[in-house]
Structures are given as C-alpha cells and as structure tokens.
Amino acid sequence: MKIDEIISGHLSEHLSAVEKLGAQKSLIADMARRLITSLESGGKALFFGNGGSAADAQHLAAELVVRYRRNRRALPAISLSTDTSILTAGANDFGFESIFSRQIEALAGKGDVAIGISTSGTSANVISGLEAAKKAGCVVMVFTGQDENPCSLLADIAFHAPSSITARIQECHLLVGHILCDLVEEAFVS
Numbered sequence: 001m002k003i004d005e006i007i008s009g010h011l012s013e014h015l016s017a018v019e020k021l022g023a024q025k026s027l028i029a030d031m032a033r034r035l036i037t038s039l040e041s042g043g044k045a046l047f048f049g050n051g052g053s054a055a056d057a058q059h060l061a062a063e064l065v066v067r068y069r070r071n072r073r074a075l076p077a078i079s080l081s082t083d084t085s086i087l088t089a090g091a092n093d094f095g096f097e098s099i100f101s102r103q104i105e106a107l108a109g110k111g112d113v114a115i116g117i118s119t120s121g122t123s124a125n126v127i128s129g130l131e132a133a134k135k136a137g138c139v140v141m142v143f144t145g146q147d148e149n150p151c152s153l154l155a156d157i158a159f160h161a162p163s164s165i166t167a168r169i170q171e172c173h174l175l176v177g178h179i180l181c182d183l184v185e186e187a188f189v190s
Helices: 003-040 052-065 084-094 096-107 124-136 150-154 166-188
Strands: 045-049 077-079 113-118 139-144 157-160
Touching: 003 045, 003 113, 003 139, 003 157, 003 166, 045 052, 045 096, 045 124, 052 077, 052 113, 052 166, 084 096, 096 124, 113 124, 124 139, 124 150, 139 150, 139 166, 150 157
Parallel strands: 045 077, 045 113, 113 139, 139 157
Antiparallel strands: none
16 A cells, blocks of 8 residues: 555645745735724625535634634624525525525625635636625635636635645635634734
8 A cells, every 4th residue: 555655645735735825925914904804894704615615614604703712702704505494495496506696695795705715716606606796895705726717707805725636725725714714813802
C-alpha cells in the first residue's frame, strides 16, 4: 500500500494552498469589513451552497449566531440549505435551481450579505441565488475555486481558493470562513 505517499500528498497539497492565501489578505479583510458593516447596520448574512459547501454554509452561520471563540451577542446569520421542508417543496414545485433564489426573495433585504459557496462556481442553484441577491440589493460574496467562473462573475467580492482540487478548495473555504468569523466577532465583543 501507498499509505505514506497518499498522506504526504494530501499534506503537501494542503500546505501549498494555505501558503498561497497570504496573497489574499486584503481581499479577506475587505470581506470582513463588508460583513461587519452590514451586521452593524441591522443586516444579516445568508449562506448557501450544495453538498460540502452546504455543510460549510451551515457551519459558518452557526459560528455567527452562537459564537466563534468569544462570548458576544448573537449575530443574524442563516444557512439556506438547512430547512428540508423549504428545500423539498421548492425543488418539487419550482425546480432544484430555485431552492436558494426563492429563499433570498423571501428573506433578503437591501444591505444584507449573501454568501454563495461553490467549489466549481457553476452550480445553477447558487448562480440563481446570487442573481436574486443582486436584485434584492444584497452585498454578494462568493467562495469558489481558483478560476473565474459564473458565480465569481456575479459577485461584488469573490474569494478564489488557490487550488483546482475540490478538497483543497473546501479546506481553504473553511479556513477563510473561520478568519472572517474571528474578524467579525472581534468587532462585536464588548
């Protein structure tokens, strides 16, 4: 078996991607500033994605509502991939492509931050959600892979994970998501 080779390969790919994140510090800071500004103004964060990205959306929303590392007031954030009744009714009645756009239409307001997460950047339902968020006057953010794609082209600000490997993209998304949670939390700790 090539156990050591497989482990070393994963660790090398991960370290390479994480080391490249330093070049995006100003972009990450800008994302945090926009999120903080929205929350300070009474806005909310709406996270959405499919599969592993849905899990990241749920995870990051929970970090803002509950806490990341320090106690502070709850911050308004929601994951649009967690309500199975809405997801299944929307997919059944209007098609799977509409599951996020319908929720954005119902829940988003001007100045809210809509955060679409898509490793490929080509998920039709995430694209539709981002389009609805733009129409609603949201600040549109995207977490995606390294290449320009339909999701990133819709974004006001797009974080491109510096990898083409899905697992590494997801690892970078979660790391940057945690950095954002830490920066946001710092702004709201009294």
